[in-house]
Amino acid sequence: MPYIKIELTREGVTREQKKALIKGVTDVIVDVLNKDPHLTHVVIQEVALDDWGYAGEQVSELRERGITADKK
Amino acid sequence: MPYIKIELTREGVTREQKKALIKGVTDVIVDVLNKDPHLTHVVIQEVALDDWGYAGEQVSELRERGITADKK
Amino acid sequence: MPYIKIELTREGVTREQKKALIKGVTDVIVDVLNKDPHLTHVVIQEVALDDWGYAGEQVSELRERGITADKK
Amino acid sequence: MPYIKIELTREGVTREQKKALIKGVTDVIVDVLNKDPHLTHVVIQEVALDDWGYAGEQVSELRERGITADKK
Amino acid sequence: MPYIKIELTREGVTREQKKALIKGVTDVIVDVLNKDPHLTHVVIQEVALDDWGYAGEQVSELRERGITADKK
Amino acid sequence: MPYIKIELTREGVTREQKKALIKGVTDVIVDVLNKDPHLTHVVIQEVALDDWGYAGEQVSELRERGITADKK
Numbered sequence: 130m131p132y133i134k135i136e137l138t139r140e141g142v143t144r145e146q147k148k149a150l151i152k153g154v155t156d157v158i159v160d161v162l163n164k165d166p167h168l169t170h171v172v173i174q175e176v177a178l179d180d181w182g183y184a185g186e187q188v189s190e191l192r193e194r195g196i197t198a199d200k201k
Numbered sequence: 202m203p204y205i206k207i208e209l210t211r212e213g214v215t216r217e218q219k220k221a222l223i224k225g226v227t228d229v230i231v232d233v234l235n236k237d238p239h240l241t242h243v244v245i246q247e248v249a250l251d252d253w254g255y256a257g258e259q260v261s262e263l264r265e266r267g268i269t270a271d272k273k
Numbered sequence: 274m275p276y277i278k279i280e281l282t283r284e285g286v287t288r289e290q291k292k293a294l295i296k297g298v299t300d301v302i303v304d305v306l307n308k309d310p311h312l313t314h315v316v317i318q319e320v321a322l323d324d325w326g327y328a329g330e331q332v333s334e335l336r337e338r339g340i341t342a343d344k345k
Numbered sequence: 346m347p348y349i350k351i352e353l354t355r356e357g358v359t360r361e362q363k364k365a366l367i368k369g370v371t372d373v374i375v376d377v378l379n380k381d382p383h384l385t386h387v388v389i390q391e392v393a394l395d396d397w398g399y400a401g402e403q404v405s406e407l408r409e410r411g412i413t414a415d416k417k
Numbered sequence: 418m419p420y421i422k423i424e425l426t427r428e429g430v431t432r433e434q435k436k437a438l439i440k441g442v443t444d445v446i447v448d449v450l451n452k453d454p455h456l457t458h459v460v461i462q463e464v465a466l467d468d469w470g471y472a473g474e475q476v477s478e479l480r481e482r483g484i485t486a487d488k489k
Numbered sequence: 490m491p492y493i494k495i496e497l498t499r500e501g502v503t504r505e506q507k508k509a510l511i512k513g514v515t516d517v518i519v520d521v522l523n524k525d526p527h528l529t530h531v532v533i534q535e536v537a538l539d540d541w542g543y544a545g546e547q548v549s550e551l552r553e554r555g556i557t558a559d560k561k
Contacts, residue, residue: 295475
C-alpha cells in the first residue's frame with residue numbers, strides 16, 4: 130500500500146510533466162517493491178514561491194536574484 | 202493530541218460535506234480514544250484531478266474515460 | 274481517491290482502537306462523499322510524547338504535571 | 346536534513362509574515378541542531394477556513410461566531 | 418525544490434530496495450523537471466500493518482486472510 | 490490554527506534539543522502571527538538515515554563517506 134506525496138515549487142509544471150511524474154514514480158514503486166499499481170496513489174502538491182523557504186529565504190526572493198533550482 | 206489530514210480529489214465537495222467530514226471524523230476520534238475535542242484538529246486538502254495519480258495515471262484521465270471513485 | 278492520515282500521541286492505543294479508528298473514519302468518508310472504500314486509505318502515525326509540542330511544551334512534560342488530553 | 350511544514354488557516358498572512366516565519370523557523374533549526382541552512386527547507390501551506398476543523402467545527406463557523414485564534 | 422514522501426507498509430523492505438527507491442524517484446524528478454538533485458529530498462516512512470487501513474480494514478487483517486498487495 | 494511538522498534525520502537529537510525546537514518554533518509562530526499558543530501544535534518526526542535520500546543517495550551512505558549536514 131504505497132502513498133507518495135510530491136511537493137514542488139509552482140513554476141510552470143505542465144499537465145504532461147505531471148503525467149510523467151505520476152507514471153515514472155509509480156513505475157519505480159512497482160518495479161522495486163513489486164506492488165500492485167492499483168494500490169499505489171501519487172499526489173502532487175505545487176507550492177507558491179513565497180511559501181517555500183530554502184536556507185532561510187523565500188524561493189521567490191532567490192528567483193528574483195536569478196538563483197534557480199535547475200540542473201546545471 | 203490528534204491531528205487528522207484528509208486528502209481527496211477536488212470534485213465538487215460542498216461546504217456542507219466538509220462540515221460533515223469534520224464533525225464525523227472528530228466524533229470517531231473522541232469516541233474511540235476518549236480525547237478532548239478541543240485538542241483535535243482536522244485539515245481537508247482538495248487535490249486537482251491532474252495532481253492525483255492512481256495506478257500510474259492522472260485521475261483526470263480516468264474521469265475522461267468515465268471511471269469514477271463512486272461507491273458501487 | 275481519499276487518503277487520511279491520523280497523527281496522535283503514543284499513549285497505549287490498542288490494536289482494537291486502531292481497528293475502530295480505521296473502520297470509523299472510512300465509514301464517514303464513504304457515507305459523506307459516497308466514495309468507493311477500495312480507494313480509501315487511512316494511515317495512523319503514533320508520535321512519542323517527547324515529539325509532540327502543545328503551546329510550546331513537550332506533551333511528556335504536560336503529562337508529568339498531570340495534564341491529560343482526555344475528554345472531560 | 347530537516348524539512349518543516351507549517352500549516353495555518355488562510356487569514357491574511359502577508360508576504361512579509363511568511364518571510365519572517367521562514368527566517369525564524371530556519372534560525373531555530375540551525376541554532377538548536379547546528380544544521381547547514383542549505384539543507385533546511387520550510388514549506389508553508391495555507392488552509393481555507395472551511396477546510397480546517399477544530400473541536401468538530403469548521404473554523405469558518407467559529408469565526409462567524411466571533412471566535413478567533415488570536416493571542417489573548 | 419522538490420520534497421517527496423513515500424509511505425508504505427512495513428513488510429520487509431530492504432536497505433537495497435530503499436536505495437533503489439531513492440535513486441529511482443530522484444531520477445524521475447530530475448529527468449521530468451530538470452531539477453538540481455541537490456535540492457531534491459526523498460523521505461521513506463514505513464507504516465506498521467496495524468496502522469494502515471484499506472477499505473476500512475487493517476492491512477494486518479487482510480494479510481492474515483492471505484490478501485497481499487503484490488503485483489499480479 | 491497552526492500545525493507544524495518537523496522532519497529530521499535521526500542522529501542523536503536529545504530530549505533537550507526537541508524541547509528547544511518545540512519552544513523556539515512555537516515562539517516564532519506566536520510572535521509573527523499573533524496566534525494563541527494553545528492552538529499551536531508541533532510534531533517532530535525523526536527519520537532513519539537509510540530512509541532519507543538526498544541528491545539520489547541514502548544519507549546513511551553520505552555519512553559513511555564523511556559527509557555531514559553540520560553548519561560549516
